[in-house]
Amino acid sequence: MTVTITAFERSPDGGQGLARDTRVRWALEEVGQPYDVRLVSFQAMKEPAHLALHPFGQIPTFEEDGLALFETGAIVLHLAQSRAGLLPDDAKARARAITWIFAALNTVEPPILELFTAKILESDMPWTKERMPLVQDRIRDRMKQLAARLGDADWLDGDFSAGDLMMVSVILRLRSSGILNEYPNLAAYVARGEARAAYKRAFAAQAAINTRA
Amino acid sequence: MTVTITAFERSPDGGQGLARDTRVRWALEEVGQPYDVRLVSFQAMKEPAHLALHPFGQIPTFEEDGLALFETGAIVLHLAQSRAGLLPDDAKARARAITWIFAALNTVEPPILELFTAKILESDMPWTKERMPLVQDRIRDRMKQLAARLGDADWLDGDFSAGDLMMVSVILRLRSSGILNEYPNLAAYVARGEARAAYKRAFAAQAAINTRA
Numbered sequence: 001m002t003v004t005i006t007a008f009e010r011s012p013d014g015g016q017g018l019a020r021d022t023r024v025r026w027a028l029e030e031v032g033q034p035y036d037v038r039l040v041s042f043q044a045m046k047e048p049a050h051l052a053l054h055p056f057g058q059i060p061t062f063e064e065d066g067l068a069l070f071e072t073g074a075i076v077l078h079l080a081q082s083r084a085g086l087l088p089d090d091a092k093a094r095a096r097a098i099t100w101i102f103a104a105l106n107t108v109e110p111p112i113l114e115l116f117t118a119k120i121l122e123s124d125m126p127w128t129k130e131r132m133p134l135v136q137d138r139i140r141d142r143m144k145q146l147a148a149r150l151g152d153a154d155w156l157d158g159d160f161s162a163g164d165l166m167m168v169s170v171i172l173r174l175r176s177s178g179i180l181n182e183y184p185n186l187a188a189y190v191a192r193g194e195a196r197a198a199y200k201r202a203f204a205a206q207a208a209i210n211t212r213a
Numbered sequence: 214m215t216v217t218i219t220a221f222e223r224s225p226d227g228g229q230g231l232a233r234d235t236r237v238r239w240a241l242e243e244v245g246q247p248y249d250v251r252l253v254s255f256q257a258m259k260e261p262a263h264l265a266l267h268p269f270g271q272i273p274t275f276e277e278d279g280l281a282l283f284e285t286g287a288i289v290l291h292l293a294q295s296r297a298g299l300l301p302d303d304a305k306a307r308a309r310a311i312t313w314i315f316a317a318l319n320t321v322e323p324p325i326l327e328l329f330t331a332k333i334l335e336s337d338m339p340w341t342k343e344r345m346p347l348v349q350d351r352i353r354d355r356m357k358q359l360a361a362r363l364g365d366a367d368w369l370d371g372d373f374s375a376g377d378l379m380m381v382s383v384i385l386r387l388r389s390s391g392i393l394n395e396y397p398n399l400a401a402y403v404a405r406g407e408a409r410a411a412y413k414r415a416f417a418a419q420a421a422i423n424t425r426a
Contacts, residue, residue: 027296051361055316055358055359055361055362056316056320056355056359057358058320066305067305067308067309068309069308069310069312070316071312071315071316071319071320072315072319073315073318073319074308074311074312074316075315077306077311078311088373090278092279093382095280095282095287095291096280096281096282098287098330099282099283099284099287099289101285101287102285102286102287102290102318103268103269103283103284103287105286105315105318105319106285106286106318106319107269107271107284109319109422110321110322110323110326110327113323114323114327114330116403117327117351121347121351122344122347125340125344126340126348127338127339127340127343127344130340131335131338131340134334134335134338138330138334142269145264145268145269145270146268146269148264148268149268191358208308
């Protein structure tokens, strides 16, 4: 059965892998699921055909055999629950791994989204320079707690899981701010994620689209 | 098997049901699962015993038969997948319902969290009054899209599901700002959620703790 996802026709990050389709591509690669990509322009994302797939007018979406999903977390969870490779077999360990998907998206990512809001949507506002340290310190609060939990383990709970895929994807966006490298064990954790063959294939696939002439 | 959750010893909202244990209580009530509550103080939440359960030092947590989970979304999903009552039987419909859990937590809630950050953590900052309309308009962008998708349906995708439980829980926090009532179909949607017997029991249980002398 063919899987089709959507991605930016041209990602605002120019191919750095920060757009959310990279997270879904990574999950698809980890479970060995081939996929097609339909590119959508910023204009098309706000039109009825795309809004029928994604009510918030974003990417990525996921289509397979009459099932249409949106939300990166839901797509990654669906792939992890319907294929082998991203969750442990033991039921309790599976539930714990899924907890980390939610922790990445609902506890760690919100303050990081605030940073991007400040940098992109409020970049020319008079308060942004003075406000930025507050925004960054709220991210550091979370990173400190995450670093304490990870300790010197390779992954958050046993083997690599969909929870790690999501957490690495969320915190790697902090590299350019310098905040990721303030936490050496988290920087190493991200590097372990990026070193996985599946991540490399996902990254290369989105880069090929976003750096084409 | 006994289920034990944690909640604030005294919620900052004084029993309005906005603390996240209400979401888990609601799910427990919907699936008919009795539960115990262990109350934790703000000080205890930052101590090693609680951090072992919840690495970010928050509530709620969930414990049952040697399984310990944190993150409201993960707990609600675990309850929905392990008991009847919060997800449809059809596999595709289940995946779509789960999508709405993630949409609530990762697309709709982040701009709402920004509002609370502005109101609580930055209330006395010189920029907050001027910045507030921007924060509120980013919420309206999402509410408008959500209202368009819901239309005149009772719930987001067929029968009431864990996705509706989470979306109602996320947007009811906007009532005090006035923004919820700008979208009559969403205000009615929240009211339908609050009218459910399970919600009423959950609300009453947290109110009893937070309004005790």
